[in-house]
Amino acid sequence: MFFFKNESATDFLEKMFKPQKRLIQNLLFWGEESVGKMTTARAFSNALLCGNNDKWELCHQCPNCQMLDQGYHPDLMIIEPLSDENHKEEKSIKIEQVREGIKFLTFHPQIADLKILIINQAELLTRDAQDALLKTLEESRKNNLIILVTKAPKKLTTTIRSRLLSLRFKRASSKSLMDFLQKEHGLSLKESQIIAERAEGKIGLAIKLMDKDYTKSLEEKRKDLIKVLTQDFNQRSVYFQKLTKDNKELNATLEEWLRMLRSKRESEKLNLTPVKKTKLTNDILKAIYLLNDSNINTQLLMENIFLQLK
């Protein structure tokens, strides 16, 4: 198995594979979206479960690898946020889920030498869930490893953070993205260059950009921005009503608009004065920040941005 190595964090993790020096320490993987945090958490866990190599590889022979190849391992548990049945509340990781994870850790490993619990999007842990987790982190056993993955570490209490070894994931260089796309996905130099440039150091985005449908959907988003800028208030209102129904979609749209605004060639299509272009860029940046950090009326927020631009 190969995965993209985010050098800023993986160099450190590799030290954990040296069995004689193995130091299991609960970890916090943090960094912005699409920089490879969760991919690394999975790949790192798999390699530790196999344990037959002192480097980042699977032997593909042992019982651990056989289970991993089938997509299930009894000593690995991943907790993801859930939305409630009526989809009325925002997604969160509830105390019941954390309790299940804690229970999982109390049993002896079944096949591997250790048990691993990964909590993805840990910023969505409720306060109760964080409190429940804290005790386990404080009394962590030798053969347990807990990895919290998050884009917003400040949403975790300082006591939780103080119990974890924190590793920051940064954007990758264009060169390492291009190498990865060419070697692992067989892209040509030119193709890899185009994708690496658009992905701006984000491996997750680079992988998505290899999908033609995805690239097409981004083109649509750019066309939407051109349209929105020429529409009147009511037309925009209809568009934003639809767009703001899904926060994830809204976020992806805003990020694509930012990329368009930052590209000299692409932003010319928007026919904006330099002052307006800067204002729109700043407003979108602010909107992305607000999206992640509070319960605001997103439709109103979007309408206001474009109202003020006139």
Ligand SMILES: [Zn+2]
């Ligand atoms: Zn193995």
